[in-house]
Amino acid sequence: MKKHYLLTPGPTPIPPEVALKEALPILHHRTGEFAAIYKDVAEGLKYVFQTKNEVYTVAGSGTATMEIAVVNLLSAGDEIIVAGCGNFGDRWAKIAQSYGVKVISASAPWGNVVKPAEIEKALKENPNVKAVYTTFTETSTGVVNDIKAIGDIVSKTNAVLVVDTISGLVGQEFRTDEWKVDVAVSGSQKGFMLAPGLAFITLSEKAWKLAETSKLPKFYFDIKKYKKSYATNETPFTPPVTLIVSLQESIRLIKERGIENLWNDYKLLAKAARAGMKALGLELYGEVPCEVVTSAQVPEAIGGKIVKTLREKYGVSIAGGQGDLKGKIIRFAHMGYIGKADLLVGFACLEMVLTELGLNVEKGKAVAAAETELLRG
């Protein structure tokens, strides 16, 4: 009987239309029926990524396509720049180092955003750099990096720009081609409003040229296998059929609303979430807050308890901090299938929980502040 309200930065709730598709009898993946679905999905993914290039679907978590973006572009001993600002930015460095790639850091401290000028400087000082790896929205802290500015810088060099858009795609304006992003990777359980299990990657011509020189070992992650199968609307290995069938439905929903409209929807939710946090007396966390998750600082004495109590007493799931931020921040997601009413549910229950945990909270105030922003539209 416990009713769950998911306000977490992935997985996000799944629309019933999409969930029901997962329950349909399974199709065989080497048939015309499946090929037609796969083709439609592939075209839809181009729209979502805002690219004219092919987007490949991989069975795996988002990290799988991050690793694909490393092992297909580089060779051992190559130099890359990693410009991260949190847990997921750090992951780029860890993956690359696992393969003997030399990582030059242009990263910012957690909570801050990546400074494009730092990347520019690192590129000048290290002319052999093959690629710059960065993060669009850094979910662990709740900030967004200026990918457009970074694209302008990197595109003037021989290096390719690789961006982790796992949590930000759909939820905040992102334009792969226009922003000169060479490789973008994403996953199914955030903006796509789907269950986890699919990951996506797209490559520019410049990235494909670099891929031609890559010598890092790979088999399942060999992007050329995916490219080859894509030509016949197939995948090289058995695809998660039910997830792809439901992805077709979620892309249909995204197209129906229009991606620009969705960007505005989440922007409004972000404004309301920030207003709600401030009304609770909590200080926002992060230099440039993104529009898919809102982070706020909480008193360390109760930091660990907020998330647990919200979930156990009211079925509301939000996220706490990761790494050094554990117990210091809370993260309130407004991505995927999370709407205005969900946000208000979250703040109402948060008011109750903070009160129970001894904070001096004026009940109704955060909800009111969020409502005010939502009504402003």
Add this chain to the structure above:
Amino acid sequence: MKKHYLLTPGPTPIPPEVALKEALPILHHRTGEFAAIYKDVAEGLKYVFQTKNEVYTVAGSGTATMEIAVVNLLSAGDEIIVAGCGNFGDRWAKIAQSYGVKVISASAPWGNVVKPAEIEKALKENPNVKAVYTTFTETSTGVVNDIKAIGDIVSKTNAVLVVDTISGLVGQEFRTDEWKVDVAVSGSQKGFMLAPGLAFITLSEKAWKLAETSKLPKFYFDIKKYKKSYATNETPFTPPVTLIVSLQESIRLIKERGIENLWNDYKLLAKAARAGMKALGLELYGEVPCEVVTSAQVPEAIGGKIVKTLREKYGVSIAGGQGDLKGKIIRFAHMGYIGKADLLVGFACLEMVLTELGLNVEKGKAVAAAETELLRG
């Protein structure tokens, strides 16, 4: 309105109880609720694999865990023996060679089975071999290898035995520990009666010792990350939550019937399928037919048309041949959620299609032959 009948060697049909679980609202994966499910699934997997060792769940196709079994055990320049006898056996060699591992072949020609004596000979001639990679049921041809005999041989050496049980697990007697298998890998879309997207791997103590020496690069496929997370009923990367929730249900169904009973059920289906093929005047293919898929030779003139016509006219999906066997064999699966009645549907429609394609087939004869075997029980 088109009704589909899946008699393919993966994906197989999904029981409605399992499919409906996929449509449930998604759970967050870092919660007590999910941890309890994951723990139950992990225990169930031990039962299915017939092992006391931990079984890890990975987001990916079956090939992902094959690659995990390569990159976690070996270092570049290592020698291994690959004993394959078809498309999936060959895959072991391709993965290993992608990583600079030296492959010594003890493989048999397609259609034949692996000869344990050949492995014994290769092990004696190559005392530095780190591991032997082989296949349980080779779906591309429809044969089964004598893993018990191979286990007896390999266990007397320093090499570890790695077995691909992707298509055979659940469908035919397989005992990881008792047969001295060090590493077994499998996938969700065959005997588990689930959608594709999950892969499984289990390692013996001997395999873990070898893993300690492995220097091949890995990150997403680093099995130590999975082991570490397993201790707290978690996965290192966001797991395909809905697939794991439905896996719990399919394991419940497997336990309810009992795995020994299931082995007998599929054995009976295999007998009926062989009788049906013979009654159609088709010669069986494969030296030692397995119990999860039945292969039969078909006249090359109509070979390509049988599969297509069956699917397009009657909605019945079976598989044709792969590689050199394309157009030369048909493959009729009886794994996963395929029952007695499904088999009869398959043969009845096959009788019609072969008649339409000009073969002199006595209508009803294959169905009768299959019925006779099914009644014999």
